[in-house]
Amino acid sequence: MKTIEIKSENIISWQTRISNHVIALGFFDGLHKGHQQVISIAKQVAMEKNLPLSVMSFFPHPKSVLSNGNVSVDYLMPLDQKKKQLSQLGVDYFFIVEFSLDFAALSPEQFISDYVIGLGAQHVVCGYDYTYGKKGAGNASTLLEHAQGNLELTIVPKVDICGEKISSTRIRELLSVGNVSFISKLMGHPYTVQWSPYVGLLPYYTLPAPGLYEVSVVGKSFKETGIIRVMNRNDLHFEHMIIPLNEQLTITWHKEVSKSKVKHLVKQKVKG
Ligand SMILES: Cc1cc2nc3c(=O)[nH]c(=O)nc-3n(C[C@H](O)[C@H](O)[C@H](O)COP(=O)(O)O)c2cc1C
Ligand SMILES: Nc1ncnc2c1ncn2[C@@H]1O[C@H](COP(=O)(O)OP(=O)(O)OP(=O)(O)O)[C@@H](O)[C@H]1O
Structure with missing residues (x-):
């Protein structure tokens, strides 16, 4: 698995380097059963299409950045551990986007065009409750509209335990x-x-x-x-x-x- 660290300063140089991959989107702390299902479905799609599988996550956690460090997040795993487990799940590219205040202010449309389509994704896999863009205004049901015909989408239904979301x-x-x-x-x-x-x-x-x-x-x-x-x-x-x-x-x-x-x-x- 190749790990690619994306910041606003280097995004342009990565936009031409990788193309045609299936991407799973989310923070993925702990890689619990819900995350495993999202990644396993993304892997299935990638295999059917004969494309590489990528995962895009962020660092640090949006909550700690948006609170200006006032909220401390009890992380479940460090990035190294996440990398190891994603690699075992068959991920080919792991994009870690620096979650800065500037990044948080991107509109949902800008995020999809510059960071998802711009980085070569062809098909997105996300959970039913995935959100993106300024104030988390984009969600699974706005994604195709924001992609303007440039992406395919698979939405993974809730994985729960006794009715409660994992x-x-x-x-x-x-x-x-x-x-x-x-x-x-x-x-x-x-x-x-x-x-x-x-x-x-x-x-x-x-x-x-x-x-x-x-x-x-x-x-x-x-x-x-x-x-x-x-x-x-x-x-x-x-x-x-x-x-x-x-x-x-x-x-x-x-x-x-x-x-x-x-x-x-x-x-x-x-x-x-
Ligand atoms: C470009 C971008 C901007 C975001 N801006 C905000 C924001 O302003 N406020 C917020 O609470 N979350 C923001 N988020 C975080 C998302 O709503 C969401 O928590 C994050 O993408 C992880 O998704 P998940 O929690 O469904 O895995 C942003 C995410 C992205 C990709
Ligand atoms: N139980 C679940 N069932 C289906 N999809 C899920 C589930 N949990 C998370 N996902 C999806 O996995 C991706 C990563 O989710 P995220 O990192 O927000 O996990 P989370 O467990 O919901 O985190 P948090 O509790 O911090 O909101 C997103 O696309 C999200 O929609």
């Missing part, structure tokens, strides 16, 4: 109450973060609410399941686990546990 916002809410087991259902796999014993939580990840959790911890030379106590937004304690100090660790959050369950698990560990 969304990055919902996953952030579940993290804030520590419901990591339900997050697995929304993501299709458990939530993971990267942790370095010296640095702590790596940027653009979010810890679940303070409490006890069943986890697995994997490093280069280390693999254990056990219990972690989250102390606050930035700190955690590995309970009854001796972790290597010189390795970056991947922590997978399986489920939240009660204190009595911890005693039971510790006893089992001592016996085993």
